[in-house]
Amino acid sequence: MSKSFVAERESSMTKCINLQKIKIQEMSTLDNADEEGRIPRVIDIELSSDLVDSVVPGEVVTVSGILKAGDPTDKPGPSSLYIDAVSVQKIKSMDATLGVPVKAIDVPEQRLQEIMSVANSKTTLQTLVRSFCPHIYGNELVKMGLLLGLFGGSRRSSQIDAAALSVRSDPHILVVGDPGLGKSQLLTFASLVAPRAVYVCANTSTAVGLTAAVQDGSLEAGALVLADQGCCCIDEFDKIIGDSWRSLLDVMEQQTVNVAKAGIVCTLPARTSILAAANPVGGHYSKEKSVVENLKMDSALLSRFDLIFVLLDKPNADMDKVLSEHVLGSVKSEKGQLRSATVLLTQVTQAPTTLRELLDPKHPIGTIDESLLRHYISYARQKITPRMTEEAAIILQEFYLDMRKKHIPDETLPITTRHLESMIRLSEARAKMELRNFVSAQDAHEVIELVTFCTADTVQTVSTTKIRKGSKTGGMKKFVSELIKISSRTGETEFTTQQLQALFDVLKITELPFGELLDALNENGYLLKKSTGYRLLVT
Structure with missing residues (x-):
């Protein structure tokens, strides 16, 4: 046998x-x-x-x-x-109006009373913003933008030929700035208070790690699929490996991951809000260049973000004093023991007047704990579905038409209907923050101020280097052109200060001093200064 x-x-x-x-x-x-x-x-x-x-x-x-x-x-x-x-x-229930699954939550009765107490307060917005990452001082507008990404807009669909096409309701937020300004701390806190969140670092993630992978004949979900109906926090967004950013184009707009690998053809839902943080090329954000030039990223990808915040580390005597007082007051616990604290340097100029006064950190406003904030966001995402009022729609339309009229090409990202859709989503998220089922005119005005603030920061400013084209640019172009020739001949892309000085003397450049020339080339991203003392040629 x-x-x-x-x-x-x-x-x-x-x-x-x-x-x-x-x-x-x-x-x-x-x-x-x-x-x-x-x-x-x-x-x-x-x-x-x-x-x-x-x-x-x-x-x-x-x-x-x-x-x-x-x-x-x-x-x-x-x-x-x-x-x-x-x-x-x-663990999902079907939404009868749209036929899409919605993550069910269980809010305790005591929490529900606390949620209603916060929503009925006259300082709801200030309380929520102040409670978001409270150990980081300042930049209330950035915190408000991240909160809008967590709350999200109203999910809806459009009927075309009897087929329902889902319209994106989740805002995408990008925070750009100099290193050491607490961007990672903001994303980490956002992932903690979000009802459903995935935190990843782009420099260690591949395209399949972000979307979906086929391994041994089985389909494995990536970060964006796992964060469905939540938020995906992507740190070091500027360091996405290779062409992985191309896989995000369809996901960020259509909110689906289309897989056609190893005989598997399917579409996975990725209805998630992307909250990302990035560092500029060279480690310092230059106001002389647009956000596209600072990040060296494709404009098609950046145009999918609803809000792009720029954080700059600029010395300010008054703000530095306030920050130092905040640090000294926060690093000590009740028992006098030291604990870690992160300080976020904030801009004190160019902020919208109304929101700036409304969210001024000097005003005594109470805060809520992380658990209550998480339940508050979860309750608003499931129960509240704001609809646009006619008054708010007219305000947004007039602002959009004015943006189209005043837009100057090549200075920033193009103004398209995608910006109007972004303002609709943000206005709905603003209404959700106060648990309202309608978008008021005040919501529209505050979103417009927020968008104006971001637009002003992402536009490049004209510097003296560009104004005096005849006197300075000629010498810069001559110097860079010769460096490119040397680099193509020798294969070297890093140069010492002595080598650059010798080339400067040989070319007999008289338009500007040697030190100013190096600074101008560094600010414009042509010859970057490295910590080793060398200068890196970027072509």
């Missing part, structure tokens, strides 16, 4: 059933302090019969089944544990 079992597949007594193998990962929660710092656990699941194809990557589910020991992947090696699923329940 043979000890091996050989299945007779063509026998009339042989019964075949559908079988599918998936992996699930546990969700982290803020309520359990014991889970901090631990990698979420992953376990294999075996689905059979009617459970096959009942879930797609990125969905939140509860699986009930029998824990077994074996190797469901049919790979050689030691046996592992897996679950033979009996039932799979999606």
